Amino acid sequence: xxxxxxxxxxxxxxxxxxxxxxxLWVLRDELNLVGTKYGCGIGQCGxxxxxxxxxxxxxxxxxxxSLEGSNITTIEGLASDKLHxxxxxxxxxxxxxxxxCQAGQMMTASSFLKQNPNPNNDDIRNxxxxxxxxxxxxxxxxxxxxxxxxxxx
Amino acid sequence: MKNQNKITFSRRNFIRTSALASGGILIGFNFxxxxxxxxxxxxxxxxxxxxxFNAFIKIADNGYVTIFSPNPEIGQGVKTxxxxxxxxxxxxxxxxxxxxxxxLDTNNFTRQVAGGSQSIRFGWDALxxxxxTAKQMLVNAAxxxxxxxxxxxxxxxxxxxxxxxxxxxxxxxxNDAAQLEIPENVSLKDKKDYxxxxxxxxxxxxxxxxxxxxxxxxxxxxxxxAYVSVCRPPAFGQKIGSYDDTKTKxxxxxxxxxxxxxxxxxxxxxxxxxxxxxxxLDVQWTTDETLESTSDHDTKLNAILNxxxxxxxxxDGNVKKAFAEADKILERTYExxxxxxxxxxxxxxYANVSNDKVHLVGPIQTPAGTARRIANLISxxxxxxxxxxxxxxxxxxRRLYGDFALEAAEISNLTKKPVKVIFSREDDMAAxxxxxxxxxxxxxxxxxxxxxxxxxxxAAINSNMxxxxxHFFPAGAIENYKVETGNYRSNITTGAWRAPYTNFLAYxxxxxxxxxxxxxxxxxxxxxxxxxxxxxxxxDPNIQYSAKRMTDTIKLAxxxxxxxxxxxxxxxxxxxxxxxxxxxxxxxxxxxKNGYPSVEKVTVAVDCGIVVxxxxxxxxxxxxxxxxxxxxxxxxxxxxxxxxxxVNFNTxxxxxxxxxxxxxTYFVENNLSPTGLGEPGLPPxxxxxxxxxxxxxxxxxxxxxxxxxxxxxxxNLKA
Numbered sequence: 001x002x003x004x005x006x007x008x009x010x011x012x013x014x015x016x017x018x019x020x021x022x023x024l025w026v027l028r029d030e031l032n033l034v035g036t037k038y039g040c041g042i043g044q045c046g047x048x049x050x051x052x053x054x055x056x057x058x059x060x061x062x063x064x065x066s067l068e069g070s071n072i073t074t075i076e077g078l079a080s081d082k083l084h085x086x087x088x089x090x091x092x093x094x095x096x097x098x099x100x101c102q103a104g105q106m107m108t109a110s111s112f113l114k115q116n117p118n119p120n121n122d123d124i125r126n127x128x129x130x131x132x133x134x135x136x137x138x139x140x141x142x143x144x145x146x147x148x149x150x151x152x153x
Numbered sequence: 154m155k156n157q158n159k160i161t162f163s164r165r166n167f168i169r170t171s172a173l174a175s176g177g178i179l180i181g182f183n184f185x186x187x188x189x190x191x192x193x194x195x196x197x198x199x200x201x202x203x204x205x206f207n208a209f210i211k212i213a214d215n216g217y218v219t220i221f222s223p224n225p226e227i228g229q230g231v232k233t234x235x236x237x238x239x240x241x242x243x244x245x246x247x248x249x250x251x252x253x254x255x256x257l258d259t260n261n262f263t264r265q266v267a268g269g270s271q272s273i274r275f276g277w278d279a280l281x282x283x284x285x286t287a288k289q290m291l292v293n294a295a296x297x298x299x300x301x302x303x304x305x306x307x308x309x310x311x312x313x314x315x316x317x318x319x320x321x322x323x324x325x326x327x328n329d330a331a332q333l334e335i336p337e338n339v340s341l342k343d344k345k346d347y348x349x350x351x352x353x354x355x356x357x358x359x360x361x362x363x364x365x366x367x368x369x370x371x372x373x374x375x376x377x378x379a380y381v382s383v384c385r386p387p388a389f390g391q392k393i394g395s396y397d398d399t400k401t402k403x404x405x406x407x408x409x410x411x412x413x414x415x416x417x418x419x420x421x422x423x424x425x426x427x428x429x430x431x432x433x434l435d436v437q438w439t440t441d442e443t444l445e446s447t448s449d450h451d452t453k454l455n456a457i458l459n460x461x462x463x464x465x466x467x468x469d470g471n472v473k474k475a476f477a478e479a480d481k482i483l484e485r486t487y488e489x490x491x492x493x494x495x496x497x498x499x500x501x502x503y504a505n506v507s508n509d510k511v512h513l514v515g516p517i518q519t520p521a522g523t524a525r526r527i528a529n530l531i532s533x534x535x536x537x538x539x540x541x542x543x544x545x546x547x548x549x550x551r552r553l554y555g556d557f558a559l560e561a562a563e564i565s566n567l568t569k570k571p572v573k574v575i576f577s578r579e580d581d582m583a584a585x586x587x588x589x590x591x592x593x594x595x596x597x598x599x600x601x602x603x604x605x606x607x608x609x610x611x612a613a614i615n616s617n618m619x620x621x622x623x624h625f626f627p628a629g630a631i632e633n634y635k636v637e638t639g640n641y642r643s644n645i646t647t648g649a650w651r652a653p654y655t656n657f658l659a660y661x662x663x664x665x666x667x668x669x670x671x672x673x674x675x676x677x678x679x680x681x682x683x684x685x686x687x688x689x690x691x692x693d694p695n696i697q698y699s700a701k702r703m704t705d706t707i708k709l710a711x712x713x714x715x716x717x718x719x720x721x722x723x724x725x726x727x728x729x730x731x732x733x734x735x736x737x738x739x740x741x742x743x744x745x746k747n748g749y750p751s752v753e754k755v756t757v758a759v760d761c762g763i764v765v766x767x768x769x770x771x772x773x774x775x776x777x778x779x780x781x782x783x784x785x786x787x788x789x790x791x792x793x794x795x796x797x798x799x800v801n802f803n804t805x806x807x808x809x810x811x812x813x814x815x816x817x818t819y820f821v822e823n824n825l826s827p828t829g830l831g832e833p834g835l836p837p838x839x840x841x842x843x844x845x846x847x848x849x850x851x852x853x854x855x856x857x858x859x860x861x862x863x864x865x866x867x868x869n870l871k872a
Contacts, residue, residue, distance in 0.1 A: 001405060017423075017425075018405050018406070018425070018426075020429075021423075021425050022425065025423060025424050025425040028424070029380070029423040029424055029425070030423070032374070033365070034365070034367050034371070034372040035364070035365015035366065035367075036365070037369075037371070037497070037498070037546075038371065038424075038499070038575075039497050039498075039499075039578065039802075040578040040801055040802045041428075041577060041578055041801075042578075042801055042802070042803055044801065044802035044803050045497070045802050047497060074365065075363075075364065075365030076364065076365045078365075079364065083363070087363040087364070090359075090362075090363050091355065091359050091360070091363055094353070094355045094356055094359065094768045094769070094772065096356060096358075096359065096362045096363075097229070097230070097772055097773070097776055098227060098496075098497070098498070098544070098545060098546050098547045098548075099356075099358065099362035099368070099544065099546070100369060100496075100497040100498045100546030100547060101497045101546075102362055102363070103362075103365045106363065125810050125811045126811065128810045129809050129810050129811045130809075131810075132497065132802065132807055132809065133497070134495055134496060134497045134547050134549070134780075134807065135497075135547060135776045135780075136775070136776040136777075136778075136779035136780045136783065136808065136813070137772065137775070137776055138779060138808075138809075138810045138813040139775050139779070139813065139815055139816055140772065140775070141810065142810060142813075
């Protein structure tokens with residue numbers, strides 16, 4: 001057990017957990033931020049994607065011991081006073097089916113659009129390829145990322 | 154309006170009302186089953202008891218409506234589409250309707266299952282009647298207030314209007330309506346007057362999903378709840394011998410280690426500790442059954458196909474004679490592996506077994522059956538069991554089986570603690586209830602340019618095609634026709650997987666038809682249309698598909714896909730299939746990139762009757778088609794000495810965005826009762842893809858996954 005300080009969705013938090021605890025389980029079990037999902041635990045499915053200093057990471061594969069003082073954003077903190085354009089686009093196109101993977105999809109998309117605000121279709125497909133959707137809502141995810149880019153420009 | 158596949162049920166006595174203590178009216182109703190004579194809905198909304206009714210509508214005195222949706226939501230959209238049907242007949246603005254998931258566990262409800270694409274089909278009549286009855290009650294109450302005849306009043310958009318133009322909102326009359334008799338013989342709307350049905354409605358949980366609010370079973374927590382990781386035998390056929398939990402107990406956060414049956418539960422104060430604790434267990438497994446491998450299954454299934462010990466499931470004419478007199482015979486054997494479901498949300502369930510009640514929460518497609526099994530397992534009365542459903546992170550058939558809920562109940566019963574069992578991905582894939590491995594051998598006799606005989610044999614693990622599947626197309630279209638099935642009993646657990654049996658059967662048959670068309674020198678689409686001309690709708694009660702509807706569906710797909718008129722470098726494959734009461738035809742367009750097929754586009758035509766929610770309906774079709782293509786192309790799962798060879802997504806391949814085609818969906822327009830969409834889009838996809846790849850490369854695909862065949866094809870080409 002050790003004590004860690006980090007900033008989650010703009011708030012400072014202090015947690016006491018084993019140093020090998022992945023960020024995913026800190027968020028879910030300690031901070032009750034359950035929007036970040038568990039899917040595979042080995043960084044293959046993208047359901048657990050969050051932002052570390054604005055960049056998408058797989059929270060299942062990052063131990064808390066490497067995150068002291070870092071700044072984490074989860075799906076619960078993606079919107080500011082209004083929805084993030086990615087969330088708007090997801091809603092407008094009615095993307096989700098079961099909805100389980102969508103937080104991870106939106107966190108990947110929002111980080112990607114920050115780096116590449118004017119993506120073409122191939123860029124979108126490459127960027128989103130790491131996120132699995134078992135319901136296969138891929139067509140709508142693809143369209144929603146393009147729509148979000150339009151909304152942000 | 155002619156209702157094909159109309160489901161008849163007694164409308165009398167399936168609705169009861171009461172005035173709510175807080176103001177407003179509560180309407181309790183049941184699908185199919187009548188209410189008990191003395192049953193009344195509660196006057197306090199907190200006391201909703203789903204043992205008496207399986208669905209409720211609350212109309213508040215401000216006119217706002219809450220619908221407690223009865224069917225489990227696994228992503229198929231019924232939590233949105235079923236309330237739309239009620240709201241349509243009730244005639245309220247959709248914006249004034251909110252939907253909540255009912256906590257369902259009932260002795261009376263007959264269809265508390267999400268599966269088989271049947272929710273909409275069964276709900277259609279009952280939901281419309283309920284909405285219309287509620288509207289009539291409100292109209293009657295307003296007419297009584299005005300002292301006029303109810304038949305002179307009309308209601309629309311939540312407002313009742315008198316002949317002289319006076320108006321009352323639904324909210325103004327709900328308290329009076331609660332005191333009135335329930336009207337009989339209400340009239341239903343014509344399709345042309347629909348304001349909600351047929352218009353896009355966004356998923357009712359959308360705001361929660363995009364903001365990450367707790368919705369799913371895995372998100373549920375309760376005070377003092379222990380997180381549980383379960384250690385199960387690593388191979389089918391193994392049992393627990395001895396174990397040492399010293400290292401597990403030394404893991405920080407581990408609370409307890411409990412053996413139950415052939416499993417060991419590790420209870421901990423958080424998920425990570427439970428998972429770590431399980432990994433630290435030192436278990437000696439014993440083997441007293443055969444540990445089966447995929448090569449064994451291959452041998453067993455081939456022996457069934459080559460043997461004589463098969464059950465005849467349908468037989469028309471004289472197949473033997475047709476084959477004896479044939480000019481040509483085509484015979485092919487198609488093979489598919491086991492498949493895990495791989496719901497993105499791994500199996501999980503919460504249980505709190507105490508002396509006075511059993512509280513269960515989680516994602517389950519079969520709440521009633523699971524509650525009953527748990528009552529038996531822990532020797533409790535069914536009435537003690539309260540089961541709450543959460544939204545489900547996918548189902549695909551896996552959550553029909555309550556094994557994970559039973560584990561949670563058993564562990565809580567043993568430890569007397571509230572527990573939540575959480576499968577890791579490895580647990581989920583290794584302790585599956587898989588789609589069984591299946592082989593089909595299909596042969597056809599041709600004479601004078603016609604198909605005269607058709608013989609299909611199914612060899613499957615554990616169980617065979619069910620219900621009316623032996624009577625699906627081409628039954629009825631070929632004079633001499635025979636379907637036989639046989640199975641091999643394995644200790645590997647198997648069960649329903651999205652569109653059971655047809656998910657693979659459709660590919661086998663639809664690939665076979667493509668080859669038949671080649672032999673007959675006919676266009677593949679035309680071959681289907683010609684065969685359908687032999688079918689007389691309604692003649693054989695076992696044949697549920699309609700030749701007319703299938704013909705219209707095929708023509709729509711051919712037209713929208715520009716069948717046969719594509720640009721250079723694009724190859725098309727066609728398939729059509731009826732399953733789950735819905736007719737579907739698909740055309741896959743592929744191109745070749747470095748010799749490998751790239752699936753670019755799928756054109757889908759669907760006849761599912763009236764489309765309740767077009768955006769939701771298209772979402773289901775898009776998902777089903779891509780799922781079908783993904784699993785036909787990549788889905789591979791094998792066993793070695795009883796042990797699954799893949800347990801996570803690093804080696805088990807699911808389709809990803811770069812491999813997905815764009816799906817274009819078109820609905821056949823008609824006024825027929827709606828049928829489901831969760832499953833029927835999937836079965837034709839694999840066949841259409843195989844036929845497109847054959848058109849592009851000449852490679853026959855007799856085995857799933859196609860990727861392994863294509864790799865061999867590539868190696869052969871190079872050699």
